Structures are given as C-alpha cells and as structure tokens.
Amino acid sequence: MLQRAGCLKLLAEKVTDEVVVCTIGMLGSE
Amino acid sequence: MFDSGAMGLASSLGLGMALALPHRKVLVFDGDGALLMNLGSLATIAQQNPANLVHLVFQNGVYESCGGGPVVDAAKVDFAQMARAAGIERSYNIEEEDDFKAKVDEFLKTPGLTFAALKVSPAERIQATAQKEYIKNKLQFMEFVQQVGK
Numbered sequence: 001m002l003q004r005a006g007c008l009k010l011l012a013e014k015v016t017d018e019v020v021v022c023t024i025g026m027l028g029s030e
Numbered sequence: 031m032f033d034s035g036a037m038g039l040a041s042s043l044g045l046g047m048a049l050a051l052p053h054r055k056v057l058v059f060d061g062d063g064a065l066l067m068n069l070g071s072l073a074t075i076a077q078q079n080p081a082n083l084v085h086l087v088f089q090n091g092v093y094e095s096c097g098g099g100p101v102v103d104a105a106k107v108d109f110a111q112m113a114r115a116a117g118i119e120r121s122y123n124i125e126e127e128d129d130f131k132a133k134v135d136e137f138l139k140t141p142g143l144t145f146a147a148l149k150v151s152p153a154e155r156i157q158a159t160a161q162k163e164y165i166k167n168k169l170q171f172m173e174f175v176q177q178v179g180k
C-alpha cells in the first residue's frame with residue numbers, strides 16, 4: 001500500500017515549473 | 031489548481047488545460063470516488079489523447095474531501111483496466127512504493143497520455159476541505175492559466 005504524502009513528496013522533488021497540477025480538494029493536509 | 035466544490039471534474043479540467051497548454055506537462059491528482067462520478071472523462075481523454083497529460087488517481091476507498099464516507103466497492107475496481115478499455119494504453123495500477131518510484135520519471139519526462147491508479151491508505155485524520163471562496167478561486171485559476179500559458 002502506498003502513502004499519498006510519500007507519492008506527493010517524490011513528485012514534488014522531481015517536478016519542474018513546466019508542470020501544471022490539477023487536483024481535487026483533498027490534499028490540504030499534505 | 032485546487033478544484034474543491036467540483037468533485038469529479040479534475041480530470042476534465044486537466045484535459046482542458048493539457049489541450050490549451052501543449053507546451054506544459056499537466057498532472058491531475060484525482061480520487062477514486064471522484065473519478066467514479068465522472069467516469070466518462072476517461073473516454074473523452076482517450077479520444078483527445080493529449081501527450082502531455084498524466085492522470086493520477088488516489089485509490090483510498092473513501093470520499094476523503096467531504097468527510098470520509100466509503101466509496102462503494104472501491105477496492106475491487108480495476109481503474110487501470112477501465113482506463114485501458116477506454117483507450118488509454120499506458121495505464122497502471124500501482125500498489126508498492128518501489129513500483130511508483132520506478133514510474134515517476136516516466137510520468138514526468140516521457141511524452142504520452144498516462145493514467146495510474148495509486149492504491150493509498152486513507153489519511154489518519156480526515157478533514158473535509160470545503161472551499162468557500164469560489165469566486166476568488168476562479169480568479170486565481172484564471173490568473174494562473176494566463177501565467178503558465180506564456
């Protein structure tokens with residue numbers, strides 16, 4: 001089982017300003 | 031972009047952004063309950079086939095953004111199979127951290143429409159995150175699109 005915060009952290013480390021993020025409203029705690 | 035108040039539409043909004051901003055990679059963070067509310071978006075996304083769109087679905091089995099009610103039979107739903115059947119060939123179900131790490135570079139760097147359902151645990155503390163400043167949110171979104179569109 002994955003942890004959402006871990007997935008987001010890994011993506012955040014690799015993401016660049018070329019990337020646009022579109023999300024539903026469930027990530028406030030992370 | 032923060033899309034609270036329009037549950038289910040993150041994928042459709044992300045598709046629009048991907049088509050309007052072809053020079054940008056667009057990541058959509060969706061939920062399992064939300065996607066089931068707008069499942070037809072998979073077929074529309076597949077038909078449009080934007081090479082710059084990555085659609086990630088957090089499959090946690092609950093409607094976390096509005097209090098944590100259960101998503102019916104969420105654990106049994108094979109989202110990757112659904113996406114593939116809709117026409118999104120590069121579709122995955124990912125359950126293990128190592129598998130996710132192995133795919134991140136592909137998500138961010140390899141051109142091509144991509145879908146992945148990420149099986150995650152629900153948050154320990156579920157708190158509804160209702161957005162009440164809809165007009166402000168809309169204006170911020172419009173400003174953001176203008177900035178990234180350059």
